[in-house]
Structure formats: C-alpha cells, structure tokens
Amino acid sequence: MKKIGRLDRPDNFGSAQIFSNPVLEKISRTHISVPITLFLAISSVSLYFGLITTIPLWLGFAVLFAGIFVFTFVEYLMHRHFFHMEPDTPIKDKLQYGIHGVHHDYPRDKDRLAMPPFVSAAYAAILYLMFTLLMGDFALYFLPGFLLGYAGYLGVHYLVHVYNPPKNFFKVLWVNHAIHHYKNPDTAFGVSSPLWDYLLGTLPKKE
Template structure:
C-alpha cells in the first residue's frame, strides 16, 4: 500500500472500539497541557517544590521526553514484526499511520490512552525523582503535547519558510524515503546523537 494513500484504516470490526481509536488532536493536547499546568501549580502551592525547582525540573522533563519520543518511535513504533502478534500490534500503534499519513484523526492516541500515559509517567518518575516529580512530569507531558502539535501540523500544513522547515523535511524523509531515519518528530537532537539523521543532499 502506498504511504501517501488517502483514507483511513479499519483497525477493529467492533464499531465502538473503532470509534475510540479516533480523536481530534486538540483533545489529547489539551489534556496534557491541563495536567502539566495542574502538576506545577499543585507542587508549588503545596510546597513540594519551589518555583526555581519547578522551572528547572520542568525543562529536565521536557529534555527527557525528547529521548522517550525517539526511543518509542524507533524501537516500539518500528518494532520487529517477525510474528503475527507483533505485526498486528505494530500496525495498531503506528503502521496504519504510515499507510494513511493524512488521516488527521489518528495522529494521536485516544484520550483514554492519553490519561493512562499521564498516570504511568507520574508513578514511574515519582519513584525516581521523589517530590520533584511535579516539575519533571509537567515537562514530560508538555513535551508530549508539543510532539502531538508538531506531528499534526507537519501532516496538515505545508512547511514554513523558517528554521522549523527542517522538521517537515525530516518527517517527510521518514515517511516517504527511509523509515529507518529521522525518528525525532519534535526534535532532531537524538537523531544527530544516535546516527539516524538523514544525510543532506548537496
């Protein structure tokens, strides 16, 4: 199937499950931004973190998300599909997007899954960072919201005539030329570091 095919994949025969796989991009972005803001506010007003700590750990969380984004895209979304179950899972979470990249309602996980992600991030990072979790997870979730926003506009709008144009170019290369390059959507940082940045043509 051509990667620029218009339309939408049918993931489930059950109409309820099928409908739950679609969402307007504004819904998960809003969920993550509201939770991130709430975490910062709660952490500061209940004296779990100071304002300076909140700012510092927020940016640390955002930085951590760029690595999570890269690793998830490279090793989960593009996982080995050597068995039928792996192939089915990979198609559900990402393969359908490569077949139908213009399907705007499948550019983000459904809201229920988004909330589960946010909860998992909080409990995992609570073990690692203690009370600083309020800043770290706020940064992680903000990074996720920015990833969703960038991913949406890259697919929905033509590239801008500024420094952000490179994000459009990188993601187009990933979709239409080389699936094993340009795994970073919101940032090319880890593609540079880990050697998966597409080579520029002269």
C-alpha cells in the same frame, strides 16, 4: 528496511479500519486537540501542587525543563524501537500496525495522529506514579515538563502532516518527517527535533 506502511502510496488521504467492532473502531479515533488539552490540564494541576511545595522556583523550573528534554529522548526511542519494532510474530505484526503501521499507510488521516484519550489519561497516571516513586515531590515539576514535551510532539506531528512547511528554519521538521514517511523509514525518528537523530546517527543523509 523494516516492513512498515507502503512507500508506494505517499499521499494517501484515506483511512484504515483497525477494528471490526464499530465501537472499538470509533474510539480508536481521536482529534488531536483532545490529548493536547488533557496534557495541558494535567500539567497545570501538577504545577500548581509543585508551586505549593518547598521546592525553590528556580529548581522546580530546571526540573520542568529536564522533563521536556527527557521526553524528546523517550519520543526518539519509542519511535525508533517500539513503533518500528521488527514485526516477526503475528502478534507483533498486529500491534505494530495498530500503533504505527496504520499511520505510515495513511499519514494524512488526522484522526489517528494520537492515542485515544483514555489511553493518554492512563499514560499520564502511570507516568505520575513512576516519577513520584523516582523523585518524590520533584515529579510535580518533572511531569508537566514531560507532558508539555508530549503535547509539543503531538502538535508538531499534526502540523507537519496537515500544513505546508513554513519558510523558516522549522522547515527541517517537515523535510525530515517526509523523508521518514516517504523515503527511508529507518531514518529521522525524531519528530519534535532532529537532536537525537543527529547524536545517534539516524539523520537522513544529504544528497
């Protein structure tokens, strides 16, 4: 098992200090509504520019859904291989703790469920450039799909940590993420869906 978080403190309501500098510490905290609003706003603008291109609407929306789908895979890969990287050097150890270990230590710290807004904005800009290089104008549809996936993931992650599980089939998201946090951090990397865990064999075993 990778060294991450502390499984012996499952319901810690506290918070960790990441930076000794009070300004850095303050901006390392973000309310979840900030990045979600930001991503929805950028998506709307991008979609507007997509709609005024000559790309047929059906194709544009197919690309948008592809963006959502691709996001779910990126979410899985990032969580599995980047957030849970082996902290085998002091730098990786610090980085791993700052980006994700802190969340495993204090899963209920609501201010640390998303990256600070300027980091999110930087992501969005880099993604826009990358997608435009790869697919030209189709990026105007792909980007909103990807960002909607991202906003959805942030929303689900927030709900899972802040609210009790619902009594419908969405409950599986609560169950899987609880297993990831409190039982086996080497399983259930998908937060917004168990699809990739299912396909890549990291779904928690049924007992």
